[in-house]
Amino acid sequence: MSTTQEDHASSPAVSGGVCNLINLTADFRPHSWIVDLLLESQKNNTPPTEKDDKNLGNGDSSSDKDIVQLELRTKYYNALVKLKHFSFVEDDTNKQRFDDTEALLMYCDGTHESLRRAQIVWQLAKENEPAVCLFIVDTTKDTVVDGSGEVTRTQILSWCLDNNFELVECDEVAEDDNGSDEEGGIVDIVGKGRILEALKSHTWSTMKLLDPPPMLANGNANQERKARTLGTESTNMEASMDSFEALFSELAVIKAKADNLPLEERRAYAEKIALSFYAAMGGGDSEDEED
Structure with a gap:
């Protein structure tokens, strides 16, 4: 059974532990799949329906319909996180919406326009020094056609390195990935799975440590x-x-x-x-x- 937007609005408020998901794609393609991905470990809980005209807020940083309560569960801790998800609006300069932000996820595409929007958002959010900063793209290209408005992977990676972001390429597949860790080594998680893994790797201010068995x-x-x-x-x-x-x-x-x-x-x-x-x-x- 799924919940409605009213169910999400009635969820207990989370103090601190904010994760902002900003849709910066040039065509404002739906980013609800990222919300679904982050909620996959929570049974009977689905995000509100996304609309392409959702925006960064018009000064309202606490709209219930754009906030989802996310519970991160690991073998070491549980943490309640307030997930705010919006699409970009050109003239929105409200820095307060990034208060208490511990994670900033920017859903972008391989265009100059998306990089320009990312720079605007980062100027608003960087004062809060979020510990987790992800630049999420569906795919990247090594070469692009001049005049197409697209940027190369090298250009995207350069922006990420200059601004301390981690590049997450959703179509990336780990080398020699057999789905297990038979030798007990560290398995690098790439692609879409890296989004949730990065959030779980952060020490959230709202986390509650679990007692060892x-x-x-x-x-x-x-x-x-x-x-x-x-x-x-x-x-x-x-x-x-x-x-x-x-x-x-x-x-x-x-x-x-x-x-x-x-x-x-x-x-x-x-x-x-x-x-x-x-x-x-x-x-x-x-x-x-x-x-």
């Missing part, structure tokens, strides 16, 4: 005990190595002394030195080890 807590305790044991063993090993190196440095003196001893005494002396080296290498004192 009991098994994990016990595992941590076991790891601490192992760490203490390894630390003791490491200390003992260092002491043994120091003793071994001291004996080894005196090997020439020991050999000279043994050469001047009678045969019977030389054999007993050699056994004594051998046991000293064995003890320095960590050998014990039990009868079996001596044998």
Whole structure:
């Protein structure tokens, strides 16, 4: 069962934790798919219907129909985020709508016009220093036709680097992506999935940390005990190595002394030195080890 716009309007207010999604495409193509994507983990919750004539607000930064409550869930925390989504309006200079903004998502296209709009929005929002800044495009081109109004991927990437944005190309596919992490390494998430991943990677002001499960807590305790044991063993090993190196440095003196001893005494002396080296290498004192 889906909810209506009135249901969203009646959702509890979220203090702080604001994510602004701005549609800057030249043809104002619908950006509702991004809202759907961000809400995919929330059952029985769908965003309000988008209209192409939605705009940046005409001074009203809290229109309920343009706000969706987003709950981000990870294995470490849950966070309530106020997702505001609008389309660009040329003469809107209201900086207050970006108050408490922790994430800024700009849905753009590969045109000079979209880059120009992105610069205007960024001038309004950058004073709030949002931690997550994404420049989202459907696709990019390595080469464009002169006079087409399009820009290359290099030009888009240059703008992103100059303004500390991450470029998200929705049609990008990870290299050697097999959908799993069999070797336990870090999997780079690209394309549309990177949008939600970037939001979950942020430390939101509204987040509530989750308690570790009991098994994990016990595992941590076991790891601490192992760490203490390894630390003791490491200390003992260092002491043994120091003793071994001291004996080894005196090997020439020991050999000279043994050469001047009678045969019977030389054999007993050699056994004594051998046991000293064995003890320095960590050998014990039990009868079996001596044998």
